[in-house]
Structure formats: C-alpha cells, structure tokens
Amino acid sequence: MNVLDGLDEHQLEAVRTLRGPVAVMAGAGSGKTRVITRRIAHGVDVGAFSPGRVMALTFTSKAAGELRGRLRTLGIEGVSARTFHSAALAQLNYFWPTLTGDALPAIVDNKVRLLAHAADTLRLDPDRATLREVASHIEWRKVRMRTIDQYAREHAGGAVGPLSTAVVVELQRAYEQLKDERRQLDFEDVLLACAGMLESEDRVAAAVHEQYRHFTVDEYQDVSPLQQRLLELWVGDRQDLCVVGDASQTIYSFAGADARFLLEFGHRHPDARVVELPHNYRSSPGILSAANQLMRGRPGSVELVAGDVHRGVGDDLLPMVAEHRDEIAEARAVAASVAERIAAGADPRAIAVLYRAHGQSAELIEALADAGVPTTVLGGTRFFDIPEVRQAIMALRGASVAPLENGFVDTVRDVLRSLGLTDQPPPAGGAVRDAWEARAALLRLAEEAPEGTTLREFTDDVMARARAQDEPALRTVTLATLHAAKGLEWDHVYLTGMAEGLLPIGYATGFEAIDEERRLTYVGITRARRTLSLSWSRGSRGREPSRFLQEIRTCTRDAVPRSAPRGGAWTRRGGD
Template sequence: MEYLNKLNKEQRAAAMYTEGPLLILAGAGSGKTSTMTHRIVYMTEEKGIDPYNILAVTFTNKAAKEMKDRVETLIGHGLNSWILTFHSACLRILRSHAEVLGYGRDFAVYDPTDQKTMIKNIIKELGIDAKRYTPSYFLGIISKCKEKPITAEEYTNVYGDDIKAKTVAQVYGMYERALKKNNAMDFDDLLLNTVRLFKKDETVLLKYQNRFRYIMVDEYQDTNRMQYMFIKMLAEAHNNICVVGDDDQCIYQWRGADIRNILEFEKDFKDVKVVKLEQNYRSTSNILGAAHSVISNNRSRKSKKLWTDQDAGNKIVYYRAEDERDEAYFIASEINRMKSSDRKYNDFAILYRTNSQSRTFEEALSRREIPYRVLGGLRYYDRKEIKDITCYLRLVQNKADDLALIRIINEPKRGIGGKTLEKLRTLAAVRQESIFNTLMDREVISSFSSKISSNIESFTELINSYSSEKENLRISDIYDGLLVKSGYLKALEEQNTLEAESRIENLMEFKSVIYNYEDEDPNITLPEFMERIALLAEVDNHDAGENAVVLMTMHSAKGLEFPFVFMPGMEDGLFPGWRAFDREDGLEEERRLCYVGITRAKERLWLTSAERRTLYGKTDYTRESQFLRELDKSLIEGDAIFEKKKRDVGQGVFSDGITEGSSFKPFDQLKYARQQMKKNLEDSSDDLSAGDMVSHPKFGEGKVLSCDGKIVQISFDGDVKKLAVGFAPLKKL
C-alpha cells in the first residue's frame, strides 16, 4: 500500500472508503484524479474487488483516458473496468440491446452538424419561415425536452397549444421519426434511450446493476437529469456509489447541468460519507485567495476553502485599458515581456467570456508574430472533406443512414442533382425504406440516364462491398479503398488548386488519426472507431504540446491549467453578462465561472477591463465588473478598481444606481433612470408659458416660445429647440 503514501490525509481517507455512498468535494487543483485512480487501485489490489464490477464515468474522453492510463500504470497491467464518458458508456450498453427499443445495433450517432442538416430539411418540407425559426432554435428546445424528458406528443400539453408550440411539436415529432427511420440517435438520445431501456426491460437493468456493483462519477456537479437518473438506477441495487465534484465549478446549467444533484446528494442516499479535498497543488496562495474572495459571495454552495503550502507568489495584476485594442495590446506586450528562453508560448492562455472577444487578441498577437491557437473555432472533424469521408464510413457501417447518403451521393459529382435526390427521398418515404434500399431496385435505377445509372450502380456496389467485408478489413484499408474507388481523391487532384491541396492534406491527416487508433487497439472495429470520433469533445482537441498561446472561453478552459492566465473583459454586462440576471441563480453561475477562470492560473494572473468597448458594432462606456469589486484588494496590484462613494438619493437608491444590500443587476440602472426622470418631471412641473426664461445645462439660457404641456419650444440665442417637458432638465428662472 505504499502508493497511498503519495496522497494527503483527506485523499487517503476517500481512496480507502469503498463501501456505501461517498461524496468527495474536490476543489480546483486538489488532486481529484489522483484520488479516484488510487481508489480504483485500492479496490482491486487491496480489497479484492473484481475490476469487471467497477464503472467510472466522466465527461470527456481526455479525462477518461487519463484516468485509465494512471490506473494501469499503478497496477502494471491492463484493466477490464469501464472507465468511460457518460455517452460512451450508454452507447456501449445500447449497442448490445438497441433492438429492445426498435433500433438496429449498427445505429448511427448524429453529431450537431448532422442534426442541423436534418432540421433544415424538415423546415423546408413544412414550409416554415427559416428566418423566424432557425435550426438552432428547434434543436435547443428539443435538447431541453429530452433532458426532462418530454416527448413531442407531450410538448403542447406542457407548453400550451399556441401556434409556436404546435410548430415546435410538429418539427420535434418529424425529427424523432426521421432519426428512427435512419436508424440513428443524437447525443441526447444516448442518455435518454439508456434510461428508457432500463425502464422497459428490467432484466437489462438487473444485468448492469449486478455487473457494476461499484460506481464512480467524476464532475458530478455537471450532471443533468438524464445522467442523474442513469447513475441512480444503476446504483440502487448495491448503494456503492462515489461521486466526485465541486459545486463551485458548476458552470453548465445553461445546457442542463443541475447543481442540486451534488448539493442534495446526501438526500438521495442514506449514510453518506463526505470528504473535502481543500489542499490545492496548482496555484499560489494569492491566486487561491482571490478565487475564494469571489466565490464566497455565493449562497448556494458547500462550505470549503482552498489552501496551499506554496509561497504567496505574485499579486494579481489589474489593468484598466482605454478600449479593447489597448487591452489586446497590453496583453500581447505582457506575453512578449514574460516570454523567455525557459518559457514557451503554450504557457500562456487568454480566457474570455464570449468567442466574439477573440478577434482583437488574434490581431494583436499576429502583429507581434506571436503564435496562437483558438480553441473553439471550426473543429477539424467539421471540415467539409472530413465530414464527407466520415459519411462514406458511416454508410458502410449503417446503410439506413439517409443523412450520410444524401451528403455523399453526389460527392464527387455523379449527375444526381437536387431534384433527382428529392424524387428519390419521396419514393423511399412512400416505400417506407431507406434511400439506399431504393437505389438497389433495378427498376428505379433504369429510370435514369445510362450514365447516371452506371454511376449509381458503382456507388452502391462500393458501399455494399465494404459493408459486407467490414469485419474482415482494417479501418485504414476501408478508408483507402473508399477514397480511391469513390473518385473523391481523384476529383480533388483534378481541381489543382491550393484549397484542394489543403483538403487532400486534411484527408491524409485523417489517415494518421486512423493509424493512431489502430496502434492503440489493433482489433478496433469500424463502429468503435466511428463512436470515438463522434464523441470527441472540444477540450479533447487541445494539444498541450503545441507551442502557441491558447485563446479560449472560460467554459472551454475547465479541466485545463496554465502557468500564466489573462482574463480580459472584466466589465458588468460582459462578465457577468446581462443574461445572468434572467434567472434567479444566474449571477451565482457567472461567479462560479469567474472562480473557474481564476483557478486555471498556476503562477501569474492578469485581469483587464476597458473603459469603452465596441462589441457587436456598438460602442459603450463600461463599468468594472462586480467580480473585481468583490476581490480582496490586498491581493491586487496595478490600476485601482473604482468604487464610488455611496450617496443616498432617496428610497434606498444610491448615486451609482445600486440598491444597498443587493448585488448589481442590469435593470437597477433603468430603475434609477426612471426615478431621475420622475424627479425631472416634478422639478419642471411648474407651468411654462411663452415669455418665460429657463436655463438648460447644455444649451444655456433661453426664452420659451410656446408650451402645450408636453412639448416646449425654446429659443437659445436664436437656435430653436423642441424639448419634452419632464425629460429635459429645465430650470425656470
């Protein structure tokens, strides 16, 4: 048990507690992964628990791989435990039992791009105004419905039967039927259908309850309702569940995460042991102190405070820029100044609240020839040529995948235009079969010209040949054959352009991806490979070895760490954003996001804001973020953070527009403005009539020409102005 000596007292207590429910509250950088991996080793090596009976789930492939690699390094051999993401675990279960829900086991998994394509087709088919109702609008609602869960049939009963609700229900219903027809599921379905499977077939549930007698869940604060139900159903039989998380890092409520899952864990399970991991191994004490001074303002949180035995370190630097260009210039200059022979560019990260902020930093870094990488832009797997070739692979795996077929039937050109394809779709719908099956009908093919018929026959033969041999071929062999025999590679070569050359390079790089997977697992099957690339999260694309400054949103940065971190845009309205006030707990989630951003920094942290900012084409003067005002000022150096002296102007409202005892809200300014308007109305309520002399703070003294009670005309040295009574700050002389 010498390996446990590497853990601190609290980590060791958590690792050695194996029976019954366990809640590990693991603060940022507190070594939760080490605790979880050592716990698995202790369970298998010391307690004699069969690894086959252990399930460990997390949110990203990167985290799952890191956990599995660490465990196998500690024990010195492979492990047959399931250490997977939620989606991967559910997908593996559904592959074995999909027929219970009416799916084939070779069902496809549609990514967001596939989903949008399908919704666009439905919008077009129903004649819906695409400007009024976008695919993202429908997909957002459908995703939330699947999390609750609410079916298309139930939607109007829950949300009313007005025109908008009926439209959503109609699109939702058609979307679900199209998925089933294509033998496909989206990401939400993987969770939802697994829960449905457990409810529908008790023998399947019992099978997995008996197998997974010990369950561990990473990042439990980010679980949504479906993930919660999936875990709870599995854990009910043996009650050996360990959840690890940090309520202070719950930043995904906007996409379904329910913080109550971790806050109320002790209500869901009896006799819960709680272990707090508060020692931080990542950041200096100044950085931790700053993070705590912000997060301690949240009410919905478990009591804990990170500490470290490291030195205090440098103070947090604050810079108040003139505008966003000055802000970007300052950050680029600091990177140049801090960069040295023993420091690489990938030691630096710029973490912003919204993707739209990246442009000015990209320009500033480019001018100084500083290499950078934007994490969160167009994913490699979303590029056209990669989507095309993966659709070929998907069709080989699942010939009922109409979405994949529609994308590639004319890639490269086979003479099948939009009208022909529409006829094929209609015919397949009438015959209640996939488009591929329709293309296999000789009578259908003979209705085309001889050239098109020949092209279609070559296409179907190609797919059929590799589909029938997919169990006997390596994925790289299938890939090479599809690229060449489909004519896709030749078509690109004939274009002889720089763009085509770039696409070919990407296709060759994709072959490297395949080789990497085959090197890791020589027996990997096509379905397994397709699953892995379909489930890749954006953070899995982060290459820590690439020597470039990393630009990303704070949401994308969760789970990562950097020696030097810049957090720009620390202004009310941007961070926290105004939308935070749409929900009762919105400001608390923004504060948690700020906490996550701060705790990404290991050695140095810079916070910046701009006096005026042009965003989305509009320039505004800004007010420094509420989070800056919450920081412990003894931990900050640089520019001063402005705090107005409060002056009571009546009714509990102060000169800065903030009500005493409450946090800043966007509509407080509007409330204050309305009170000022009312005061102006009262001040100028004296009847004004022609001949009266008045003063105006901007135009000076003037003579009233006429007044009808609402509009007053005044001559200011011959310049006649029409002003609204009550709005114009007029004083009768």
C-alpha cells in the same frame, strides 16, 4: 508503488472509504482525478473491487482516456472508464439486437441538418442560427426528461428567434417523426433508450447489475436529470457509488446540468460519507484568496487552502487588475505583456488568455499576432483533424515501411521538412504559421519518444493518440472561452473583458443566471497557477467594471499607477 503514498489527509480519507455511498466535494486544483484513480486502485489492491466490475463515468472522451491512462500507470487494467453516452451506447449495441431482432438504429450525425429537413416538411425556412437554437431546446427538453406537450406548456407564449412556441413545437414533432422514419436516434435518445431498456427489461437490468458493481462519477455537479436517472438504474438498490464534484464549477446549467444532485447527495443517501478536498495544489495563495472571496457563502463551496507545494519567489502576489480605454487597447496591453513573458523565458504553452464569449477573441488574436505571439484557439479544429497533420501522419506511415537510413528522429524531421517544416517559424498569425506549429508538434513527439522507438512504433502511437483525441500541446499561447478552459490550467492566465455586460454577460438576468456567471469567473480564476491578470475596458458605451471585480478588490492590486485617470468606478487599491 503504494497507491496511498503522497496523499494528504483528506485525499487519504476519500481513497480509503471504499464502501459507498461516498460524496467527495473536491475544490479546484485539489487532485480529484488522483483521488478517483487511487481509490479504484486501492480497492483493487485490497480485494474490495474487481476491475471488470468497476465503471468510472465522466463527461468527455478525453477525461475518460485520462482515467484509463492513470489507472494503467497504477497497474490497473480492465476498468470501464467511459462517458455516460459511450456506456449507454455500448449497452444498447449489445442488448438491442437480442430484444428487437434488428440492429440498433443509426445515430444522427447532424441535428441541425435533420431539423432543416423537418422544417422543409412544414414549409418553414428558418435560418441556421434559429435551427441551432431549436436544437438546443430539443436537447434541453430531453435531458430534463420533458415530453413535447410539457415543453409546450412550459414555454407557452415564448419564441425561438422568429418562431413562436407553437411553431417550435410543431417543428419538434416533425423532427421526431422524420427521425423515426429514418430509423435514427439522436445523442440524447441514446440515454433515453438505454434508460427505457433497463426500466422495461428486467433481464437486461439484471445482466448490467451483474456486470457492474462499483460506480464512480467524475464532475458530478454536471449531471442532468436524465443522466441521474440512468445512473440510478445502473446502480440499482446497491450502495457502491462514489460521486466527485465541485458545486462552484457548475457552469453548464443551460445544457441541463443540475448541481442539486451533488449538493443534496447526503439527503438522498442519509448513510453517505461526505469528504471535502480543500487543499489546492495548483494556484498561488494570492489567487486562492480571490477565488475564496468570490465564492464565499455560496452553497457547496469549498474554502480552498494552499497545498504544501514549493513555489517561486513572488508567486504569492495578488492578482493584477488593469483598466483600459477600449477593447483594442486592452488587447494590445495583454499582447505586450504576453510577449514580454515569453521574451523572459516563459513557455507559450504555459500562458492562456481567457474571455467570456468567442466574439471577444478577434482583437486579441490580431494583437497577439502583431506582437509576434503564436496562438491556438481552444475549441477550433482538432489537432488530428488539421490537414497538414493528417498528411504528415500518412507520409510518416509510408516512410515506416522502408529501412531507415538515418536515425528515427532524423527520419521524422526529414519527412516533415519535405512537407514544409522549416528551422525557423514563419511570422505569427495565419494558416502558414498554424501549419508550421502542427508539424513542429509532431517533431517534438518524436524527440520525446522513448529511446529505441521505431518509426512504425511511433506512427502506431500517433494513430492511437488520434483515435483517443490525445492531442499534443502546441508551442503556442492558448485563447479560450471560460467554458472551454474548464479542467485545464496554465502558469499565467489573463482573464479579459471583466466588465458589466461581458462578465456577467448582458443577457444573464436573475439570481441564478448571475450566479452561473460567478461560477464561470471562479473557473477562470482557478485556472491560474502562478500569476493572474484581470482586465477590463470602458469601450464606447462607457462600461463599468464587473461586479465580480468589485467583490474581490481587496484581494487584487492595480496594474497602473495610483495617479493614472480612473474614471471614478474603480478606485480601490488592494494588496499594497
């Protein structure tokens, strides 16, 4: 195939711009992964890139796996598509023994547990929640490249739970000492150690520069100062750098992400080519109107334009807004609407219910179960870690050594039936239904396998997917926080809890914190392809609708009759 086929004019400009520095400002749903992979493939096709000298960096193993998969589909092998951490760890594993004469220290597998041991040495007994918070402070300090002394000065007079800053500082010192005594590195140390190695060892830097010539960074709005420093060391004094990101989707500032690296790319690289991708190929026009209204005037925001795609009748309707008496009433209304959609033929996998914080999910899970709707909570147990899935894979692996008496799919079905799969699902909700859904997903993988697949080939493929965490989609409705939903999309999205104190969340104070909540809301809105339902409830405390709802009111329509009691706070009807 021609890798330039099917690209719009903006995507084509980005793909054809092979010499860096290049910044691609990719609006939500604008096909940034397509642009990244097509640009690399085009560079290889015309001889500008050698696959083995290309490094494509992203933030999750799943995203890196997707990049590799798409590149393989385009006929490109040998590109190093990795997370920052896996790339740094690979370089440390390669160079460390040569530099030190010893193996690389082990990686800390549980920072909170090690912190608990450090606390014991100080005769402290903080609870687990406090230790988790201290761990977050350690991570923030390191990705911001602060020393413990700098941290102490910046947080003087503060506290983490019951611990004063002075005590937190001593706990951090004890943690670092214990880690050194055990010859361990934590997650952030991997990046720090790699950066230190490249800065201090000229021959290592020269070897890395010889190996990798062309760099692409996905989700560049999420880089931390530490990742930016490491990237600069990898690139060196060359210009072959392409960054892709969306400042409007910066939602990890609390973890050290700094969108200024994207926003100021042109200032740091005066000769940079900056390309915008404004065409959205995901969402209906009404959804895009709300998204644009919410982010209008914000730094780096890309005005989204509906792409040239075919949509069904009515898909351009504005998002609906519904007010409810309390959280239980809101959850029941959402569950009833979801059940109605599924009864009308919607695939449960195409529906998501989103919320700001995990604590909001309990009523929703219960209401959906009562309505007979199966759910999966994103961020829960990974599919391939589910005991029933691991048991099924082992059983299928065992069956693959014997000659097949029935067809491949029938054999898979028989094995899964022996483990508890039934023709009809049990009632929604609970561990029994979850196990049924997991086994049913494995059966669907078998049914979707290419004709002629053997049971051994199927189990090999499933085990490869497990290693890559390439999880199949369960035939369930997805429940997720807004953070967990980033990078995903569904036909029908319910964005719940849109009240002051929930979205924006109550502890978000000051312009920067509120703006991060705005970007979270934008992420939620732009997950929807066809319909978007926004809801909020007054609750016992008499909450008000979210300020973000107020801002996009002209781009929404009410989901209740005009004559219904409104309470005075949400009276404007739009889209009629």
